[in-house]
Amino acid sequence: MPETIFIPQLSKYSYAFPKPRDASEKGLLAWGGDLNRDRVLMAYMNGIFPWYNVDDPILWWSPDPRLVLFTKDIKISKSLKKSMKKFEVRYDTNFDKVINSCKDVRLENCEDSWISDDIIELFNALHVEGFAHSVETYLDDKLVGGLYGLSIGGMFCGESMFSTKSDASKTALVALCSKMDEIGGDFIDCQIPTNHLKSMGAKEMKRDEFLDLVKKSLEIKSNTIEWRN
8 A cells, every 4th residue: 555645734824834855755845825925935935836736726846856957058059049030039028928828828739737817916916026027039029939937036936938939938048048147147947857948958956956056046145136128
């Protein structure tokens, strides 16, 4: 009989989390609570993020391994370098459209999306506060790709990306690396390992190593930095 794993339930009256190093083998740390902005920011500052299906309870994760992209490691192929020239890149000019497009494109491709109305409302509020940001790619003045996430301390916590034109999201990722270099960022948390992001230079990191990296980044850089074109 398989061993039963106890996953603690969060209280709505406390923003405390279990230690992320104690997460299950697959990375599930806790469930429940709510999406209060203070709880969510506390989660990301401790290497934890919410990820759950729309009709399920809120699940909180700290996976092992973690996928991390250091800006110096970004891989730009010759074909991508050439393709990037056709796009215009903007930052934080159409955040709501980017997050909704990340959701809509997945649904159009018959893929599940964790980007619920509650998540959209939360991240739009965090965008207004200067925590959440978008990188957008345009072709003929039409939004055709982009990504969004949270900028906390020296790290950018990538949430999702979308593309309706070839190389549009890759261009956004390259532009994000350039922006991180510009503002003195440390690294991009890509969360869950994927072959696509690995092909762009992201590398798997043990959870303990990642959590140490987060702690060091927040000790050095504790303030959000406003992004501008």
